[in-house]
Amino acid sequence: MAMRTFKVWRGDREGGELRSYEAAVSEGMVVLDVLHQLQATQAPDLAVRWNCKAGKCGSCSMEINGKPKLACMTRMNSLPPEQPVTVQPLKTFPVIRDLVTDVSWNYRQNQRIAPFKPVAPGPDGQRRMYQEDADRPQEFRKCIECFLCQDVCHVLRDREGKERFVGPRFMIRVAGLEMNPLDDDDRIPELKQHFGSGMCNITRCCTEVCPEHINITDNGIIPLKERVVDRYYDPLLAVGRLLTGKKLRTIARPELARPEHGSPELSRAEHPGPEQAEPELVRPEAVARTRSA
Ligand code: SF4
Ligand code: SF4
Ligand code: FES
Numbered sequence: 001m002a003m004r005t006f007k008v009w010r011g012d013r014e015g016g017e018l019r020s021y022e023a024a025v026s027e028g029m030v031v032l033d034v035l036h037q038l039q040a041t042q043a044p045d046l047a048v049r050w051n052c053k054a055g056k057c058g059s060c061s062m063e064i065n066g067k068p069k070l071a072c073m074t075r076m077n078s079l080p081p082e083q084p085v086t087v088q089p090l091k092t093f094p095v096i097r098d099l100v101t102d103v104s105w106n107y108r109q110n111q112r113i114a115p116f117k118p119v120a121p122g123p124d125g126q127r128r129m130y131q132e133d134a135d136r137p138q139e140f141r142k143c144i145e146c147f148l149c150q151d152v153c154h155v156l157r158d159r160e161g162k163e164r165f166v167g168p169r170f171m172i173r174v175a176g177l178e179m180n181p182l183d184d185d186d187r188i189p190e191l192k193q194h195f196g197s198g199m200c201n202i203t204r205c206c207t208e209v210c211p212e213h214i215n216i217t218d219n220g221i222i223p224l225k226e227r228v229v230d231r232y233y234d235p236l237l238a239v240g241r242l243l244t245g246k247k248l249r250t251i252a253r254p255e256l257a258r259p260e261h262g263s264p265e266l267s268r269a270e271h272p273g274p275e276q277a278e279p280e281l282v283r284p285e286a287v288a289r290t291r292s293a
Helices: 031-041 104-112 131-142 147-153 159-163 168-178 189-195 205-207 216-233 235-244
Strands: 003-011 015-025 061-064 067-070 085-088 095-097
Touching: 003 031, 015 031, 015 131, 031 085, 061 147, 067 095, 067 168, 067 205, 104 168, 131 216, 147 168, 147 205, 168 189, 168 216, 189 216, 205 216
Parallel strands: 003 085
Antiparallel strands: 003 015, 003 095, 061 067, 061 085
């Protein structure tokens, strides 16, 4: 058992400060254990959001020694023993109290993404896709919505950036839909015009902090940016589309005419039809790909 100094941010929307606490730390403890110990012994009113204590609910996101981390997955023995442990709320989102931040901005971004829109079934009533196409977006579905990537993204740290970019978490949600050949929605215009794909300059900070080790930048954001470039800035592809008569996947949704960022966010109710469950996938013997992208 060793004594460690903790500097924990205490305060609310009006302001706050780092307060020092001494805590007895034993082998195997994680930062969340220490915060619970402080609540039990020295700071009963310390506000901390947590739920699963297993790295799966994404609730205990905070900044530990200045880095976005899950408190329940940060072992005390991974932190330098010679210096105090600093624990602060996520900097990108407004504080509610102590270590609890208001992350509702993220939920509003989520609502702006149109739900899965299945392609029409084939003549036999089935929808088919290659296994590799099923595997590809699977990585993005590991997201636990901890918003650590949103916290670290320098575009979102700037308040004005929040009005222009949905952030890495929602770029991979769009990527999961866009890379699904059974999704019939054209998401490229929205990515460029409303979701701010051009704002990301591929620093890869989001990928570094993701506790689910999702390769956000290389597997999600870069392919989306490439699709935007192909659509809007590649004259050869545009001419090729003209010559071959190759169609874009779908017609862009009419709501793309809506005002850009900063306007009231689109609610799911504004999108046509209720969210539809992804259809059962059938391994094909021979499958014609449903799109070229
Ligand atoms: S790679 Fe892009 S989305 Fe990720 S942190 Fe950097 S700017 Fe933000
Ligand atoms: S992508 Fe990773 S860091 Fe971002 S919210 Fe999901 S799990 Fe958290
Ligand atoms: S308490 Fe659920 S991820 Fe930490």
